[in-house]
Amino acid sequence: MLLIRCPWCGPRDEVEFRYGGQAGISYPSDPDALSDEEWADYLFMRDNPKGEFRERWVHAHGCRRWFNAVRSTVTHEIRATFPIGEEPPA
Amino acid sequence: MAWIEFEGRRVRIEAGDTVASALFRHGVRTFTRSIKSHRRRGLTCLTGDCANCLVRVDDEPGMRSCITPARDGMRVEREGGVPSVERDLLAALDRLHPLLPVGFYSKTFIRPRLAWTVAERLIRGATGIGRLPTGVRPRISQVRHLHVEVLVIGAGVAGLSAALSASEGGRSVLLCDEGEPGWLVAPGPTIERICSLAEAVQRAASITTLWHHAAVGIYEGPLVPLAGPERLVHVHPERVVVATGALESLQTFRGNDLPGVWLGRGAARLAGRHGLSPGRRAVIVAETAEALEHLGALGSSGSKLVAVVASDEIPAPTAGARVIRGGAVMAALGRRGVRAVVIRTERGSERIACDTLVLSTRRFPRDALLRMAADLPPSGEAVVGAGEVVAPGCSLDEAEQSGALAGRGEAVPISEPPAPGLGAEGLVCPCEDVSVADLERAWEEGWRSSEILKRYTTATMGPCRGALCGWALAAFARARGADALASARTTARPPARPVRLEQLAAGVHEVVEKRTGLHHLHVSRGARVDWSGRWKRPFTYGDWRDEHRAVRERVSLMDVGTLGKFLIGGPDGRELLERVLPCRVESLEPGRCRYVVVLDEGGYVMDDGILCALGDGRAYLTSTSGGAERMEAWLRGWADRWGLRAHIVDRTSALGAINVAGPRARELLSRLTDDPVDASAFPYGAHRHLTVAGVPCRAIRVGFVGELSFELHHPRSRGFELWTALEQSGADLGVRPHGLDALDVLRLEKGHPYLGQDTLPDDHPDKLGLGWTVAMDKPWFVGRVALQRMRELPLERRLVGLELDGDASSLRGMPLALDGRVVGRVTSCALSPALGRSIGLGWLRAVDGGFPQVLRAGSAQARVVPTPFYDPEGVRVRA
Ligand code: FES
Numbered sequence: 001m002l003l004i005r006c007p008w009c010g011p012r013d014e015v016e017f018r019y020g021g022q023a024g025i026s027y028p029s030d031p032d033a034l035s036d037e038e039w040a041d042y043l044f045m046r047d048n049p050k051g052e053f054r055e056r057w058v059h060a061h062g063c064r065r066w067f068n069a070v071r072s073t074v075t076h077e078i079r080a081t082f083p084i085g086e087e088p089p090a
Numbered sequence: 091m092a093w094i095e096f097e098g099r100r101v102r103i104e105a106g107d108t109v110a111s112a113l114f115r116h117g118v119r120t121f122t123r124s125i126k127s128h129r130r131r132g133l134t135c136l137t138g139d140c141a142n143c144l145v146r147v148d149d150e151p152g153m154r155s156c157i158t159p160a161r162d163g164m165r166v167e168r169e170g171g172v173p174s175v176e177r178d179l180l181a182a183l184d185r186l187h188p189l190l191p192v193g194f195y196s197k198t199f200i201r202p203r204l205a206w207t208v209a210e211r212l213i214r215g216a217t218g219i220g221r222l223p224t225g226v227r228p229r230i231s232q233v234r235h236l237h238v239e240v241l242v243i244g245a246g247v248a249g250l251s252a253a254l255s256a257s258e259g260g261r262s263v264l265l266c267d268e269g270e271p272g273w274l275v276a277p278g279p280t281i282e283r284i285c286s287l288a289e290a291v292q293r294a295a296s297i298t299t300l301w302h303h304a305a306v307g308i309y310e311g312p313l314v315p316l317a318g319p320e321r322l323v324h325v326h327p328e329r330v331v332v333a334t335g336a337l338e339s340l341q342t343f344r345g346n347d348l349p350g351v352w353l354g355r356g357a358a359r360l361a362g363r364h365g366l367s368p369g370r371r372a373v374i375v376a377e378t379a380e381a382l383e384h385l386g387a388l389g390s391s392g393s394k395l396v397a398v399v400a401s402d403e404i405p406a407p408t409a410g411a412r413v414i415r416g417g418a419v420m421a422a423l424g425r426r427g428v429r430a431v432v433i434r435t436e437r438g439s440e441r442i443a444c445d446t447l448v449l450s451t452r453r454f455p456r457d458a459l460l461r462m463a464a465d466l467p468p469s470g471e472a473v474v475g476a477g478e479v480v481a482p483g484c485s486l487d488e489a490e491q492s493g494a495l496a497g498r499g500e501a502v503p504i505s506e507p508p509a510p511g512l513g514a515e516g517l518v519c520p521c522e523d524v525s526v527a528d529l530e531r532a533w534e535e536g537w538r539s540s541e542i543l544k545r546y547t548t549a550t551m552g553p554c555r556g557a558l559c560g561w562a563l564a565a566f567a568r569a570r571g572a573d574a575l576a577s578a579r580t581t582a583r584p585p586a587r588p589v590r591l592e593q594l595a596a597g598v599h600e601v602v603e604k605r606t607g608l609h610h611l612h613v614s615r616g617a618r619v620d621w622s623g624r625w626k627r628p629f630t631y632g633d634w635r636d637e638h639r640a641v642r643e644r645v646s647l648m649d650v651g652t653l654g655k656f657l658i659g660g661p662d663g664r665e666l667l668e669r670v671l672p673c674r675v676e677s678l679e680p681g682r683c684r685y686v687v688v689l690d691e692g693g694y695v696m697d698d699g700i701l702c703a704l705g706d707g708r709a710y711l712t713s714t715s716g717g718a719e720r721m722e723a724w725l726r727g728w729a730d731r732w733g734l735r736a737h738i739v740d741r742t743s744a745l746g747a748i749n750v751a752g753p754r755a756r757e758l759l760s761r762l763t764d765d766p767v768d769a770s771a772f773p774y775g776a777h778r779h780l781t782v783a784g785v786p787c788r789a790i791r792v793g794f795v796g797e798l799s800f801e802l803h804h805p806r807s808r809g810f811e812l813w814t815a816l817e818q819s820g821a822d823l824g825v826r827p828h829g830l831d832a833l834d835v836l837r838l839e840k841g842h843p844y845l846g847q848d849t850l851p852d853d854h855p856d857k858l859g860l861g862w863t864v865a866m867d868k869p870w871f872v873g874r875v876a877l878q879r880m881r882e883l884p885l886e887r888r889l890v891g892l893e894l895d896g897d898a899s900s901l902r903g904m905p906l907a908l909d910g911r912v913v914g915r916v917t918s919c920a921l922s923p924a925l926g927r928s929i930g931l932g933w934l935r936a937v938d939g940g941f942p943q944v945l946r947a948g949s950a951q952a953r954v955v956p957t958p959f960y961d962p963e964g965v966r967v968r969a
Pocket residue numbers: 132133134135136137138139140141142143144154155156157
């Protein structure tokens with residue numbers, strides 16, 4: 001079980017959170033110009049790195065707010081959690 | 091004086107007794123029968139590491155009597171054996187051993203098929219596993235979570251010392267042990283060292299101790315569950331020190347499992363801790379320096395030492411026993427227990443009469459936890475071993491040193507375990523009755539690696555989890571020439587120590603039962619209440635047909651408080667909804683409401699609900715009962731992504747909702763409110779504030795069931811008041827409640843799909859016939875781009891209305907076939923009381939560019955027909 005630091009509530013047990021997948025996927029500026037492959041790529045394809053991963057979490061059984069986290073997919077270490085729209089500390 | 095009740099007799103217990111020691115003092119020597127051959131088994135290790143002492147304690151099977159403290163009034167029974175463990179007729183099986191070959195299960199009873207079903211009963215009945223308790227009250231176990239910096243497992247010399255050094259600088263340390271420090275250690279230098287360290291631990295402020303808690307496994311995290319007498323403790327440490335020590339090896343020779351064959355520490359424990367002598371005449375195999383301590387303990391308990399079979403490094407013991415150098419045990423002889431041993435030396439074999447054989451042999455790490463940890467992602471530094479578990483046979487000073495280093499997080503000296511020698515005869519795995527000969531036969535049959543030998547012979551798969559036999563199995567494969575991989579130790583898996591099933595189930599928080607404010611009222615009205623998602627909801631109050639009739643002909647109430655309910659406001663609230671919903675939000679006037687589907691980015695239908703525009707620029711949105719949590723997170727996710735200042739307030743549990751439906755619903759309401767409810771003031775598709783029976787409600791005129799209906803959303807605390815007022819004043823109208831069973835048919839008659847039952851995760855609105863809910867002329871909304879792209883493709887699947895022959899109410903899930911080819915499936919069906927025929931919904935695949943009209947559902951014919959089936963013009967709902 002992970003101990004996750006909600007930027008608003010502090011460290012809480014993993015069971016309070018829901019996972020939201022990869023963070024920072026930007027919406028295509030002109031989706032109509034994309035080919036079907038490119039569009040499907042935007043919609044369905046996600047990175048799967050071995051190492052640090054930026055992902056979204058929601059504190060579902062707490063403040064119910066979304067935030068971003070940088071987690072290592074190898075060790076599960078969560079290096080940082082921070083509000084949406086901000087950058088992780090270096 | 092304290093007693094335990096043992097198979098109908100009273101057995102005295104003394105201070106410090108375990109169940110095993112009390113029984114042994116009473117004269118019990120056979121504690122169990124072995125699982126296949128029904129051979130007698132007696133106390134062996136006294137550390138909870140073998141399967142020889144399992145008894146039933148207070149109706150709980152499989153308790154290790156040697157580590158279960160005896161308590162006054164306990165009921166203890168032995169298990170297995172026909173008719174009893176003491177006189178077991180099935181012991182004849184032992185002589186049939188040649189007929190029960192290794193791999194028995196894989197070879198026998200293959201044909202005829204039926205043979206196995208019969209044989210299995212007999213075989214299971216004959217094995218000595220024990221009976222499940224019957225009639226026990228369910229026990230609810232709890233989980234406790236502990237977050238510490240360092241967890242130390244095992245309170246021996248290394249563990250205590252590791253806890254002390256880890257606590258330097260105030261680090262939080264948890265020290266746990268299956269028993270207590272020094273609990274079962276015989277008097278001698280070890281216990282003295284343990285006592286002085288334990289005192290220091292007691293004084294250290296930052297060390298928490300948990301005795302009688304055994305580590306069950308190590309999982310990612312690391313997470314270490316500890317099984318305690320009351321509860322399971324989930325420990326979330328930053329670092330783990332495993333100090334579980336080592337276990338003497340069970341040498342292989344004929345009769346190595348006879349009662350009277352002891353591991354050295356076990357015999358010393360019985361003598362030194364419990365003051366009981368294991369037997370009158372003992373032969374001891376001394377391979378380690380510690381053997382001298384065992385010897386001392388045995389001597390003082392009154393056993394006569396007949397012979398010491400000592401390796402050359404062991405100094406001669408002072409007692410008058412005969413010392414045999416360079417000898418090896420060839421066999422232990424006897425029926426009920428050891429009566430003699432055969433020792434072979436260079437000068438030949440010699441038979442020595444004795445009743446006890448003590449094996450103070452080389453020790454092997456009890457390293458199951460360490461091996462589990464080695465396979466986890468963050469291996470290396472997070473979990474380390476200390477003491478004998480990494481350096482078996484180390485001295486007390488070395489163990490203390492090793493613990494101190496590990497506690498500080500420094501590197502610990504590691505030494506290789508000794509190479510186990512394997513005799514030609516005897517049992518490798520006593521738990522499963524697997525002998526050296528069995529392994530040899532399996533090897534000849536071609537099973538040539540430790541993992542495969544394990545699966546074929548079941549060696550290491552018994553209750554000891556390979557503690558006694560894992561090393562020997564690997565050594566066997568190595569001796570036969572298997573390479574490193576094929577002779578590796580088999581994978582260690584949890585549980586390393588026994589854990590109760592109710593503890594495994596503890597802390598499963600998924601089963602949260604949600605109830606509406608009217609729950610008890612439904613129960614008092616005789617409702618059958620059952621699970622619907624996470625909610626407990628009424629399915630019927632007795633007769634769903636009667637409930638159905640009330641809706642169609644009179645007036646009926648339904649508790650729909652489970653719906654998700656959200657208030658959306660803030661400067662950008664409307665903007666948020668306009669962007670996420672596929673319908674027009676801006677054009678929805680205050681006081682009006684609209685059915686909405688919610689699409690995800692892929693254009694697939696995620697949820698549906700009702701959107702009400704409030705006068706102050708805010709909106710009220712409902713979702714399906716199961717979709718509330720997701721809906722809220724989803725709305726917030728988009729608001730955050732776009733930086734919109736929108737407030738989303740979850741009102742789901744704050745508000746209740748009662749649907750008042752049926753042709754006489756208006757009549758009923760008008761009796762309880764002064765607000766206008768006539769069709770011109772409160773038409774279909776509108777919502778109003780009504781005060782009903784004094785309760786402020788937001789009333790919504792929509793109709794899932796297809797009749798005139800008013801959904802009354804009200805403060806949850808006033809639901810009881812509102813419901814009973816409606817019931818009472820509608821008594822002469824024939825009002826009655828309806829549950830989910832009636833609803834299922836009512837909505838089906840209107841052709842409304844249940845999301846999740848009638849739909850698939852990749853259904854876009856066109857596939858469901860819900861294309862009209864989507865305003866494609868809006869420039870943008872979530873899912874629009876995907877929907878547009880999909881609309882360029884031909885529709886390959888569609889949800890259709892079906893009319894079926896006969897009574898089709900049990901056809902849900904039935905494939906829809908066209909000329910014998912499956913092209914769809916029935917997802918809902920019922921014999922409609924309103925229509926007097928069978929109707930259904932189902933999905934259908936396109937065939938040759940079109941959708942077939944006539945199909946077969948099992949033996950019934952199914953015809954595709956337009957929906958709604960009932961009141962297709964919607965006259966009734968608009969009344
Ligand atoms: S004697 Fe109890 S487990 Fe070995």
